[in-house]
Amino acid sequence: MQAALNYANDHFDRFTEELEDLLRIPSVSTDSSYADDVKDAADWLAKNLSSVGVEHVEVVETDGHPIVFAEHHVSDDKPTVLVYGHYDVQPPDPIDLWDTPPFEPQRKNGTLYARGACDDKGQMFMHVKAAEAYLTQEGELPVNLKFLIEGEEETGSVHLAPFIEANQEKLAADVVLISDTAMFAPGVPSITYGLRGLAYTEVTLRGPSRDLHSGIYGGAVDNPANALSRIIADLHDDDHRIAIPGFYDNVRDLTDEERETYASLPFDEEQWKKEIGVDDLRVEKGYTAVEAISARPTLDVNGIWGGYTGEGAKTVLPAKAHAKISMRLVPNQRAEDIYDKLEAFLMERCPNTMTLEFKRLHGGKPVLVDTESDAMQSAKHAMGEVFGKEPFFVRNGGSIPVVADFKDILGLDSVLMGFGLDSDAIHSPNEHFGLERFQKGIESIIRFHDHFGSTR
Amino acid sequence: MQAALNYANDHFDRFTEELEDLLRIPSVSTDSSYADDVKDAADWLAKNLSSVGVEHVEVVETDGHPIVFAEHHVSDDKPTVLVYGHYDVQPPDPIDLWDTPPFEPQRKNGTLYARGACDDKGQMFMHVKAAEAYLTQEGELPVNLKFLIEGEEETGSVHLAPFIEANQEKLAADVVLISDTAMFAPGVPSITYGLRGLAYTEVTLRGPSRDLHSGIYGGAVDNPANALSRIIADLHDDDHRIAIPGFYDNVRDLTDEERETYASLPFDEEQWKKEIGVDDLRVEKGYTAVEAISARPTLDVNGIWGGYTGEGAKTVLPAKAHAKISMRLVPNQRAEDIYDKLEAFLMERCPNTMTLEFKRLHGGKPVLVDTESDAMQSAKHAMGEVFGKEPFFVRNGGSIPVVADFKDILGLDSVLMGFGLDSDAIHSPNEHFGLERFQKGIESIIRFHDHFGSTR
Structure with a gap:
């Protein structure tokens, strides 16, 4: 050699x-x-x-x-x-x-x-x-x-x-x-x-059949953008844990040895925050930031859109709203199982004023x-x-x-x-x-x- | 004549x-x-x-x-x-x-x-x-x-x-x-x-200084799209009343005579729902649909956007998220007073991980x-x-x-x-x-x- x-x-x-x-x-x-x-x-x-x-x-x-x-x-x-x-x-x-x-x-x-x-x-x-x-x-x-x-x-x-x-x-x-x-x-x-693995979805909430004038219809027609926000808000609890029932069922816990290694890593949290420009982090209760970004599952809205997004004021009550929602998975979670659980959670919260479309875009183990x-x-x-x-x-x-x-x-x-x-x-x-x-x-x-x- | x-x-x-x-x-x-x-x-x-x-x-x-x-x-x-x-x-x-x-x-x-x-x-x-x-x-x-x-x-x-x-x-x-x-x-x-009058706003929630990779940062960096959804969800209560403190303070109640007139109007709710393509309405508790769309104040998200909104899956943790939020006002609400109350409500809920920008776009009496x-x-x-x-x-x-x-x-x-x-x-x-x-x-x-x- x-x-x-x-x-x-x-x-x-x-x-x-x-x-x-x-x-x-x-x-x-x-x-x-x-x-x-x-x-x-x-x-x-x-x-x-x-x-x-x-x-x-x-x-x-x-x-x-x-x-x-x-x-x-x-x-x-x-x-x-x-x-x-x-x-x-x-x-x-x-x-x-x-x-x-x-x-x-x-x-x-x-x-x-x-x-x-x-x-x-x-x-x-x-x-x-x-x-x-x-x-x-x-x-x-x-x-x-x-x-x-x-x-x-x-x-x-x-x-x-x-x-x-x-x-x-x-x-x-x-x-x-x-x-x-x-x-x-x-x-x-x-x-x-x-x-980490991935389960990436796209959610569409459809209300009225067309965009409506918020003056003429606002007050009686449920707004898909508001409703989607309510549903997304429900996805986490106050401890920043994911509130989907059974989401953590198959998560393999970190071992003591792993947590010791994490603790010994030269991770400079202040520098890390500075580099991405945030004053504070939001981490699942019970875990450190460096554990949370690599060994814990997450749920993030990757994109959200609906209604009027141009300049100035347009008084539209949007016909639909969309979000791309993805979850990072850890062993031994399986994308199909997590998809099923998220879909059930969303469907349960879809108001009777709307329909919800759920697309499984991209999964990985x-x-x-x-x-x-x-x-x-x-x-x-x-x-x-x-x-x-x-x-x-x-x-x-x-x-x-x-x-x-x-x-x-x-x-x-x-x-x-x-x-x-x-x-x-x-x-x-x-x-x-x-x-x-x-x-x-x-x-x-x-x-x-x-x-x-x-x-x- | x-x-x-x-x-x-x-x-x-x-x-x-x-x-x-x-x-x-x-x-x-x-x-x-x-x-x-x-x-x-x-x-x-x-x-x-x-x-x-x-x-x-x-x-x-x-x-x-x-x-x-x-x-x-x-x-x-x-x-x-x-x-x-x-x-x-x-x-x-x-x-x-x-x-x-x-x-x-x-x-x-x-x-x-x-x-x-x-x-x-x-x-x-x-x-x-x-x-x-x-x-x-x-x-x-x-x-x-x-x-x-x-x-x-x-x-x-x-x-x-x-x-x-x-x-x-x-x-x-x-x-x-x-x-x-x-x-x-x-x-x-x-x-x-x-x-009705109008108070039309644009809200921007800023988190990290740039879009981040949701795999590398997800789990510790608070997501502006999720956070904005949480804030928007808080804006209504379960009775579909607006939860901003003092929002209804200056609202002139409908008189008995007005409510009688409303009741006598040839308003065909089934036809109205059919025409806009919804199965059900969402109305402030205590009011009829036709009252709610013309004599009660409302709050609607007119537009929401943030992160990746194109085709397919992009695993971005967005740097910011935006919403256009407008309120229809009724006598004797004043736009400036309502702007102040909404702004205070939003600021109180802005996480310490982010900054919130509040723009008053367009008001009307x-x-x-x-x-x-x-x-x-x-x-x-x-x-x-x-x-x-x-x-x-x-x-x-x-x-x-x-x-x-x-x-x-x-x-x-x-x-x-x-x-x-x-x-x-x-x-x-x-x-x-x-x-x-x-x-x-x-x-x-x-x-x-x-x-x-x-x-x-």
Whole structure:
């Protein structure tokens, strides 16, 4: 392994230049005018994988953008790591807020600026370069390695689950390894072992068959905007707990150990509040803020609209009102069960003056990975050695649907070993990635393979 | 008077043709590309007034569209009637929903179709033709008559109050006579003696300084859309009364006589519900629907918005949420007092996680006219004779700001003798006016002048 580490160190400048080449390809998956560029990025990546000595590389066409699959088999006696990542990027808009052009990478003070520098070209490419270091320098890898790099992550990965479903044997592995998350804080290495799920709904309350004049009808016609507000108000109690009956039935409680870890995290609540511009928080009674944002279920109105929303005064009594209401779920809540409970709660409160339409828009499973597994412990040791301190096992409040898919379809846990930072401006102008983190990421991956390979 | 009535009957076809000429002028006040047409309509009207023998006619320029003022003085011993109306019209959009072109009047089965046929060219022009009948046939009017016909009613009458303020002597009168309202129902003549006032506000609740990711922040950051819903929910109690402390303090109760009149009105609640497409109503406890829509104060959300309102699922925790909230006021509530009380109520409920901005957008006074006055009794007798049944004195749930201005500035009550119907499609495609109502309106006005003139 030491030879691989030395190689990675010696060739780091070239690795960075190669990443810059990839970043120059504007592989914006959400905009069809970039479709050729997305294809170019897939081809570029496949070529790079082949050039570093990965045995089998293919670009698989889908009904959308292609998937890059690669495999390097060492021995049936070795464990198999399936690396997941994505080579597509978010659109660069608003483009005039970039200090330098989004697809012309710039290095400034050890930081690389470009769309995709962190999310996920930079983090994904670390895995390719870690493989190169082993294959070039040691002649072999300590694990069997597979790559599944998609081009549609930023558009919802619509063709990924069908691909996984159809290629279960090809993708068979012992664990999935993903670098597409952030560290808990600068200088605080962390491995994500929990993700929240999602149940996202759209609610429409319909009253009169058309918008009415509030002078002529106001006082006798029930107003859908007022009624929707009443219903939404009922969804929380005074302790900021969700008031839907049975909502917490399947919630796995935080363990004492988890709460101790949470308490030891370097979470600066004052700084956090300042950064988002609020004077005070609103947290479920009995939990800390950092617990509440990652290990407790939530309910938020993501959007609300109805009636007249332009300038000035228009005296309309709206015919209908809408809200997008979503819930973040935690183990062992299930989206379908929560949908059912919310729908029953809403229907019970729908006034007899109206009808209520309930749409289930988008659901996702929560994830919890055993931190004691060989793979998680390998990641912990690897990062500990690189950063000179033990990484935290943390839970993340967001959702990564593909992680649930890997579990559901392939039965695989994912190790989320991320090197981003919340301040990397992913999805925003001036996205960047610290070159030190790029380097430490490659080193952590090299060490992960070594540790995980030696467990069998 | 009989000669005037006969004259109006004999010349009704020509009156209708003249109205059609006026309707051909697209005097859309809200769209500056029609400015010349608005001016043409004012000039046309002035010319018509002069031609029928009204002594003094002038077109007064304002900073907006002109006002047509006319005066015919008979005797200092006679009472003076100030006729108010407007010659501007709503835009014809959506134009493709008209069966015939909006500015090419069409008669079909005794109904005249055109933009402005009812609102208010048709109703206003009845007053000009009633004057013509007297002046041509009797040589004189039974009252002193003034006309104040504006061209900005559909744009909020912004230059009217200043004009009234600056011309109090010129506009001095005993009563204002207006035909710009609807009858209670087809075949049910009515005179409006009450109007509701208005206090229209816009509320903005601001939480975090930017939209946040609901996965990363949800659970600890208070959501402005949820919070606004909670506040709005608090605004009514379970009896559908408004829960703002002191809100009802100055409300004049309905008298027993008024409630008897309400009970005798031919109000078909089932039909009314069917027409607006609701199965059930929501009415303040202790009142009937028809009382609640016209003689009781209300609070309605006219618009609500915040967060993501596009298609699909976007997991945003919105930075802010807005609502337009307006209250219909009844005598003797005052907008400023109600604004203060609502603001205090909202501020008290603004969470310490947010700031609340409160804007007072548009206020108007409620109106109540003594039905026993000479003018109201004259209107009652006039309409009773024409329709063969006694008209109802009714209260209207809407607001006509100029009526409050006449009271405030000139100290004058208004007689709202309207001949429209709710089904006339004013402000909508295929606006129309029944020619029988046009004729009965002219006859009612002739009789009103006769009755009112004889009171002194």
